[in-house]
Amino acid sequence: MKKFNLMRIGILLFALLAFSNCEENGAIQFVIVDEFTTSVNIKGLAAESSFTENSSTNIADLLEGAATFVEADIESVTLELQDDFDGTSINGNMNVTVGSIVLFDQDVTLTKGGSLVIQVPVNASNILSVISANAVPVSVTGTSTSGILGDDDFTIDVLFKIRATVE
Numbered sequence: 543m544k545k546f547n548l549m550r551i552g553i554l555l556f557a558l559l560a561f562s563n564c565e566e567n568g569a570i571q572f573v574i575v576d577e578f579t580t581s582v583n584i585k586g587l588a589a590e591s592s593f594t595e596n597s598s599t600n601i602a603d604l605l606e607g608a609a610t611f612v613e614a615d616i617e618s619v620t621l622e623l624q625d626d627f628d629g630t631s632i633n634g635n636m637n638v639t640v641g642s643i644v645l646f647d648q649d650v651t652l653t654k655g656g657s658l659v660i661q662v663p664v665n666a667s668n669i670l671s672v673i674s675a676n677a678v679p680v681s682v683t684g685t686s687t688s689g690i691l692g693d694d695d696f697t698i699d700v701l702f703k704i705r706a707t708v709e
Contacts (some may be wrong), residue, residue: 569709571612574604579701584681588694591634592685602676606707615667619645620659620701623652628693630654631637637683640702649687652698677707678702696698 582595605611619638623631631654637647645662650657669678682700 562705566647571707571709573610573654573705573707575617575703575705576601576604576608577703578603578642580680580699582680582698584693584698586694589690591690592683593603593691594681594683596683597680599680599702600675601673601678601704601706603678604704605708608708611670611673611706613668614638614670614673615664615705616645616662616669616702617654617705618659618661618703619666620657620699620703621650621652622657622699623654624697624699625655627692627696630689632684632691633688634684634688635683639681639683640669641679643669643672657701679706703706 578599578601580597580599582597583705584593584595587593603615604614621636621638631650635647635650636650636652638645645666646660648660650658650660670676680700682698684698
């Protein structure tokens with residue numbers, strides 16, 4: 543009988559401790575991971591060896607059923623040189639910036655029809671401060687090390703994998 547009473551007291555204390563850690567009337571937070579694509583159209587630069595294009599990515603889908611962002615990070619960026627490029631590849635330096643945050647700046651080779659996945663370092667991934675009206679400003683700069691681009695109308699798709707905490 544003593545063991546049963548001790549067990550009952552133990553269960554009661556466990557239940558009290560578990561329920562005392564619950565927040566009452568607090569906002570419910572949840573984590574969402576989604577991918578968003580921005581197409582960067584490069585036009586009229588066939589005789590140039592570099593380009594800079596600005597765009598924005600609408601991330602309103604992350605807020606579906608929620609009110610505000612608590613946290614937002616870009617986990618990776620994928621670059622895809624589309625089939626509308628006249629050559630086979632672009633060799634050179636690529637810089638992708640979101641707002642004032644440089645996600646990466648490195649030498650890469652973009653192959654037509656291929657994709658290049660770049661993991662964003664944790665110290666450069668927080669984009670919460672640059673979200674404005676559910677959009678993220680994006681700037682893509684490229685400099686060809688193999689000479690002129692040779693095409694005056696091509697597209698590079700930039701796919702962002704974003705992890706957000708919303709409430």
